[in-house]
Each structure stands twice: as structure tokens, then as C-alpha cells.
Amino acid sequence: MSLIQVEKLSVNYGSRIALSEVDLKIEPGEIVTVVGPNGSGKTSLLKAIIGATPPTAGSVKLKPNLKIGYVPQRLNFNSSLPMTVERFMQLRHKGGNKSCVMALEEVGVSSLIKQQMSQLSGGQFQRVLLAHALINNPEILLLDEATQGLDQPGSAAFYRLVEEARQNTGCAVLMISHDLHVVMSASDRVICLNGHVCCAGTPAVVASTPEYKNLFGTETDRTLALYQHDHDHDHDHDHDLKNSAVR
């Protein structure tokens, strides 16, 4: 059965409509990316899935006892809270230290185990968060804008780790992101959200739809869109580049 089944989900905050009639299904082992501009309801969708936001209408069904690994956008770390990487990992995993080390090794940061969380760099911090999400062998990883604050190579490296984790453990991945190019090439399916589902499908299909171009061409990257419009061949060139950045 599907890990997550969202049917006709609507979420309103007072009179503001965040999501209307969204359908979404996640099958085991697939990587699904939700893209959309600011205020398109990406975060509301994720919050509804984990139960933080009650649906106004429609339903969110999770597979019974679904094991979720959640990678938040950020943590409220302030200097008043002492926390080693090791202790942070144990918040989710009681018992042996071995699996903490293994999870950290998987994302290449096991040398940081005795460090204070507040002293990590942005990239290290995100990797520790990923290891934290992976430690209990989740059936699905949920990533909420997990690479905000990382530069493009940093994000690409991060998504490569996510892809590796999927290959090693077979977990499904649902992520929401701004980093369109990097994220999309790593996905099996892309869902383009703007309050409702504008378009969905494989990355190549979605990137060529007029809805997608409308949304991202005009709102987030006007110059690139103009450029692509004028020089169609450059679009392919760009596509190759982004693949090479990921592989």
C-alpha cells in the first residue's frame, strides 16, 4: 500500500487558503519533490502530513505505524543549550552508540560525534540532521527545505547523500525545496504546487509544462526564463550542466 495518501486536502488559516484539493500519493522507495514559490503551501502540506496542521477538508492517511525520518529546516539552537552531536542522535535512538556512529558515517560526519551542535558549519549541521532522521531506518524521509543556507555545490552534495540513503535503505523520500534544478534531477517525480497541484510528473515532463514555466519563469528567475525563451538550445545545455552537478 502507499506510505502516504493525501486526498482532496484543503488547509485554511482563518480566511487565507493555503491548500485546496491537493491529491498526493507516495509509494515505497520513490523520491518525490514538491516545488513551488513562497506561500504556495509547500510547508502546509508537510505539516499536514506529520499532523502538525489539521486539514480543513480532505484527508491525510499514513500507513499504520509508518516510520518517519524528518529533516527540519532548522533547529532552535541557542548557545544556552549544550548538546553534543552524539546526544542529539540519541534523542531519537535509545541504546547503543554503534548505530549513531553508523548513521553519522553514512553521511560522512562521524568524526564530529563529540562536537557541540552549536559549533557545526551549515553543511555539517544539515548532514547531522539527515543522520538523525536516518538512524531508526525510516520508511520515508521528509525534508523541509533542508538545504536552505547551503550553496549550490553544498546542496548538490546533500541531495546525493539523500539519493544514496534511498539506495542503501530503500526508503521513500518526500522533499520540498527551492533549489529547483538540483532537486529535480534527483527526483523520480516532481509535484509543482501553487495552492493546488499545478502539474506533476517526471522532472523532464514538469519542466516543459507551461504551468511550471509560468510559475518559476516569471516569479523566481525572470532573467533565466527570458534567456531560455530566446535561446532554446541553451535550455538543453543547462540541463546537462545540472545533471553533471549531481552525478
Next chain:
Amino acid sequence: MLDDFMIRAGLAGVGLAFAAGPLGCFVVWRRMAYFGETISHAAILGVALSLMLQVSIFAGALAVALLMAWIVNLLSERGYAIDTLLGVLAHSSLAVGLVVVSFISGIRIDLMAYLFGDILAVSHLDLAIIWGGALLILILVMWRWSPLLTVTLNEDLSYANGFNPKREKLLITLSLGLTVAVAVKVVGVLLIVAMLIIPAAAARTLARTPEAMAVIASIIGAASAILGLRAAFVLDTPAGPSIVCIAAIFFITITLIGTFKKIQP
């Protein structure tokens, strides 16, 4: 042995410090100092009401502190401009409490005893209440320790891990209410928050994990209680404020040493 009032006072202070250590850490981590102030100022209203209705001071303070804890928790959920609202609630309940006390005629009331505590007058029953309350708080906080830490880091993470953050936040706030009620007799309503945050802040420099910080905070709090009582006895100063002064000295000393060590490679 318990017949010696100094021993009872010492035990009362240590009992409060043990509960205030871990809870105070959460107050520091979650930046809830003003929350604590509001709940503790409301306790004076509880004291006034229980004097008027001639019921136990502890019961009155507990009822009003828990009620206020519940109200501020509810308001913070709604996301109102909480800082201003807490200020309004804190000071108006303090003022109303003081006015209500002035209406009570017949008996002469030593208001200082409730504002700054009366630890030297702790009775056997008080001691039982303080230790009972402290143990209850310790058990609650230890039982929910990991979920409480997770909520402090990120509420969505706690949803994803299967805990309801609202329930955990309510637990912290109600524990604060209970601490306030227990602490009225020891340090008084105006200095309760000091017993929560000063030992925790002092412990921060020495700790590498949240657990270590909680334990060290309890130890610093207990040491402050014992040394503060001793100082009050020797120097003939008020006991509650003396305890807080010792805690402040701990904080300043430890923080200065910590800063000095950081500068020295």
C-alpha cells in the same frame, strides 16, 4: 533532628533546588523567564485569596499559579503578542493581590513573608509539601525528558517523532505553576524565577550535555540554599534574598572563569 528550624530550612531549600535545576534549564533553553515571572506574580493573588477565604496558603497559591500557567500556555498557542500580554498579566495580578491583601482586616499580615519567603519558619507540613512537589516535578520532567528536549529543538520534529508538542509544552508550564506554589514559602514570589534561571545559567558554562546542565544546576541551587542560609545566620540578613545572592555569586564566578579559560588557549 528535624526539630531544628535551620535543618528544616536547609532541607526546604535543597528540595526546591533539586526540582528547580532541570526545570530551570528548560526555562533558560525555551526563553521562558517572563512566563515564570507571570506565574509567580499571580501566586501573590493566590496568597491573598487564601488569606481571605481562610484556606491553606499553599492550596491558594497552587490553584492560582496553575490557572495562570494554563492561561499563558493557551495564549502562547494563539500566538498573541505574548511579551506585552505577559507583562500585563504579571503586574496586574501582583497589584490586585496586594490590594486584596489590604482589604483583609483583623489580622496583621506580614506581606514580606510572601514576597521574599519565610524559609526559617518552614513547618514539618511545609517540608512535606515542598519535597512532595519537588519529587513530582522531578519525576514528570525525567519521564518526558527526551520529548521535552525535542520540542525545545523543533516542534515539527516532535510531531514527526510521534509526540504532541502542545502536551509537552503544557507539562512544562504546569510544572512551573507547581514550582511557584512550592517555592512561595522558600524564597517568596519575587525571587522564584531567580532560583530557576540563575543556577541553570551558571551550570551552562560547565556542561556539555543537557543532562549534565540539569544536574549541575540542581547542585548549584542546593549549594546556594545551604550557603545562603548560613550567610543569613551569620550576617543576620533575610534568608531568601541571601540564597539568591549566593546563587548570583556562583553565576558570576563560574562565568568569569569560563570566559577567562576561553581567552587563554
